[in-house]
Amino acid sequence: MANRRIDEATNTETVGHEWDGIEELNTPLPRWWLWTFYGCIAFAIGYSVAYPAWPMLTRGTEGTLGWTSRGQLDKDLKAQAAERAQTVAALAQVPIEKLPEDPELMRAAVAGGAAAFKVNCVQCHGAGAAGSKGFPNLNDDDWLWGGDLKTIEVTLTHGIRQPGDKQTRTSAMPAFGKDGILTPPQVQDVASYVLTLSGKEKASAAAQRGAGLFQANCAICHGPDGKGLRQFGAPNLGDAIWLYGGTRDDVVAQVTNPKHGVMPAWGGKLSPVTIKMLAAYVHSLGGGEQAPQPAAPAAAPAPGATATPTTTATPVATPPTAQQ
């Protein structure tokens, strides 16, 4: 094997191996390459001393510089927080009603809210905040509990139908069909009437019968004209937006055995500033409303007093339904 010799043609030593008559020249490495290689080795030794490198039995070597990726992330996060501190402090200071007066702060709040939305809200409301059946679309101009900044903030803080939160948004529609308040034909009549409100069905004898039933059973929350009442989170039945679907079957199902959506009370989970930013973001999606004027109709409750106890919301009502 070790048959090193000088190759005549090139005057270079061979490596001494032969494969079927093919031999290899022991050509020296180019110097620049060799020195780069040595340089890399030196660097690697220095690096593995200074930085975490070698796996040991229980944990790796730590490196003399004490660098960790976790520590690096922590440092980056702290730096980010420090960068935002001023904006966050300003947001904490300003009451949400006054936020639109500072467009720059508003923009910052919307941007921050968009980020927080992606973490906390998209699970139900969707990435585009368009919701789905049973989960409201936040882009449109239809609001169950109100769409001005302050009201949205209250809804976010206290959630919807959250037991244990005294100010939570809550109401319960009676299960008219299931509990026997209305007979199935009566439920059909009410559905006929409700569907005429938005022009989905034409006036009919059934609808006429339903009108009377509606005034007796439904108008207290949904209003005599079916326009809804935000105080109770009672939806407007005369518009094009249906949270639980707008077909006859959907309406009949809802009157028979209604569904009640819930939302966490984010006040216990997120900081007030984050909630403020979320409210600003949701308000900015294209459906946000102006805060009600002080001289607004009495029907609109003052923003601070929107928390309506269930007892007043369902005076006429009927056995409390299991909350969903």
Add this chain to the structure above:
Amino acid sequence: MNNPEKIIPVEDQPLSLYAKREPVFNRRIDGKFRRLKWAIMIVCLAVYWITPWIRWDRGPYAPNQAVLIDLAHRRFYMFGIEIWPQEFYFVAGLLIMAGIGLFLVTSAVGRAWCGYACPQTVWTDLFQHIDRLIDGDRNARFRLYKAPWGPAKIARRLLKWSIYLAISFATGGAWIFYFADAPTLQHEFWTGTAAPVAYATTFVLTMTTFVLGGFMREQVCIYMCPWPRIQTAMLDEKSLLVTYKDWRGEPRGSLKKAEKNPGQFGDCIDCNQCVAVCPTGIDIREGPQIGCITCALCIDACDRVMKETGRPRGLIDYATLEDSEREKAGEPPTRHLKLIWRPRTILYFCVWGGIGLALLFMLGTRVHTDLTVAKDRNPPYILMSDGSVRNAYTLRLRNMEGRPRVMEVSIEGLPGAVMWSEDTGRDNAARTLRRTVAADETQSMRAYVVVPAGTPSQEFRFRLQSLDEQRETDTTEAKIDTPGGE
């Protein structure tokens, strides 16, 4: 194969793949090509060092530096031209022109770029003059090179390298002024408040200039640069080369020999002056070679010797391969000017000029407004409580003029549609929206387009118009989605 007679005899020294560099100590020479080289060197260096300091008034909204590559704001200013990132094809066009320009020059006058204008040549030339200034001419430098290291040699070397370093620093330092306002950056640079990248760039370019110009020199041309290899493929029998006219010079012999044996020797007196002045250290008499950058200093040297010995000039001269054959056969060579006019050079020139004219045309006719539209896809549409349907779009209004402009966005097509934005509010929805776009900026805005219930999904257009005397417009296609489907 194993015929012992065919075995190449083993030489005493083992053959090595490594060739140690032979340092070049080129002699001072004067002549018409040397003077041309001086002129081009001064022009090149002056252009490089002065350009960033030229001021150019663009009004209050734009920088007043004539040539500025503003990476932070993504603008490229060149005198009256301002290029935005999306117009980078102008820069690409200029680079293509530079490339074809090199082809043109190469096919017309050979490796003139290498010989005169290439930065490597210019700075090497400059550094070789520093060598001459500090250490003396060829022989003195050779002696110093051979001399053992002692205080005198160390002092000289340190002085020379300091000057190298100073020139390198001026070279590397000047580069950064192309990327920021030069006077401001200079002040920041010396007070230590400039961006770290400015110092890093200066350091890197100082060191590359120091090493490439001070030490590597002709090795860059011979081993590192791809351009000579490309040129090898581009040169043809009609390209001008620096040619030693061997049919006239050979056999070479000293003056004494020639006097003793008249008629037996050629014009070359074997004085080696052509080798002595060569900045890349080659012997041109060996024929065309990759080490020859056609700087023509050997022509200057040989012409002087021919003059002193009373022989006609041009033993070494610019000549084409074709003319060499003609001259060998005793025919007169083609005039050099005539060489330039041939199909290849004309074709290159036409392509080069065509691209230039096209760029100028595009520059002259480009519109200084632009509208881009990005539709929200999640959700594709939003049903409103009154049954109407809303789509959201992000519009980008671009104002490429150096002054603020009022612009109007309007909906084209889409009957019954209105739009609004955060600043106008839902209640003021209309067919048009107006915005003032700041000078030289792109403004992003959200537009909510609302169509009546029952409108089918369809295409329409946004139209942007500047409300000034120019009335520039730009129209962009968009689509509206509704639950009504197609």
